[in-house]
Amino acid sequence: MSITNLIVHEIQKHEGERKAILIARPNENPVDMQAQALSEQVINLFNRSGMNTGRFSNPHGSDEGSQLPALLTKHFKDGAFLDFAGFSKECAAEYLKYLENVEEAEGGLLWFNHYELHDTHFLYIVLLKRKQGIGLGADLSLSQVEQIEIEKLHMALRINLSAWQAEDEGRYIAFRFGRAPKFESEYFTQFIGCDEPKAAAKETRKLVDLTSAFCQSEGLPSKQANDFKRVVSEHCQSKAEEREPLEIKDIAHEVETRFSVEQANKFLEIADSDSFKMEKEIFVEKAGLKKLTRLSGSSRALTMSFDSDLLGETVHFDADTGTLTIKELPKSLLKQLKSMS
Template structure:
């Protein structure tokens, strides 16, 4: 990641008040080791679970709705911001308008970071909060200090500027709320101006269900189906690690290489059906992939989970009686069973 521009502004607003004050930094923050460390921490927190994705409702801006795309259209040209400080000040002033409409909301630090990764330009807009801490002076005396809270992100937005500027129809916006209450997530969504936001976890679960539905509709034997699901899972995980969207046509290509062109077309047909209506590309959430390669279930007294490839091998299922027969038990469980049976 190569940071091009970085600046922090502050919005002061107390809970229970409408009035907010913008304290704008006049020029950019230096891109030093501390800025790079903060950027790395934000990126790590941002890529955890709870992602939402979307695109601008008005990509080039308009008088109505969010003014963010219009500000980008005005200030971002040829992969560069002519005046990053001016752009972010305008953005912060627009953010303040949305914040003032919510009495319960509080202010914080607005962190803007324009960076380049693999010839692609991105913009972070992140709401950071201050917190109290204890500092230790040179004479080993203790004192109370203020620092940036980095255990969690409150609200954060990342825009793929390159995709947006090229008119890409994909979901070039990614954002998350952390544990922000609903009234905060709503004003932040209005500030972004995102068209039909989608939760990455929900979209990933739809892909998992789509893969299973395809295997069932085509009558693919259990062993082949499990192998295919494992390939899909690995492909999805690599995209998640690279922080890139997954294109549904890539999964169709996997179908074609393993089965046939006709079945690849069938996969896309199911994906586009009323039952799924999959987007052309989605952001993957790793935790939601588990059902692709594992079977699990629980009740108040029992929890059971195992790799799906074991079904038909060391685990046999009798559909008529609804029972499982499990061989090759884990040694630790086997010892416990032997101990209680003595």
């Protein structure tokens, strides 16, 4: 990763007040060891699961709504910012307008970071907070000092500038809210101007349903369907651990390898149908993958969950009567049942 531009501005605003003040740094911060270290920490926090993805509602900007895409169109040309300090000041001023509408919100530090990775340009806009810490002077005396809070992320945005400029149809925006309350996440989303932001959890649920729909449409036997679902789950788990997006065509490749080219095309056809409208790539939430390999359900008085591989083996379902027959009960449950008989 090569940092090209870096600057930090401060927005002062107290909770319960609408008035906010922008304290803009006149020129860019030097890209020194401290900046590199902070950038790496911010990126590591950002890359944790649960981020949202999307694209600009109006990629080139308009007079109404978010001005962020219009500012990018104005300042980012041929892989470089003409005036990064000027861009960041205008951007911070726009952020302030959304912030002032929310009395409960507080100010903070706006971190702008333009970097290049594998010939692709990215922009981070991150809200950082200050915190009180303890410092140790040269004479070993203790004193209170202000520090940047880097243990957790509040709100952050990453734009794939290369994909945006190339008018890519994919989701070139990724953003996350950390532990920000709902009112903060709402104004931050408005500031971004993102079209129908989707949480990784929602996309993962759609993928799980898509996989089940494909198995059902092809009439796969239970064991074959469960094996395929497990392969999909393992592939998704790997992407989630690597913090990389999953490409739907990769799952189609798994279908082709296990079944046929025709069935792989069928999988992509279902993915593109009105029922799913899957994106070409998605971020996966690991917790949501459990439904691929486990069956579960609950009512007010009963909760049940078991590995789908058990269906047809130790768990038998009678569709006509809507009943389950379970053999080889867990020892702890069996003991409780015997004690009550």
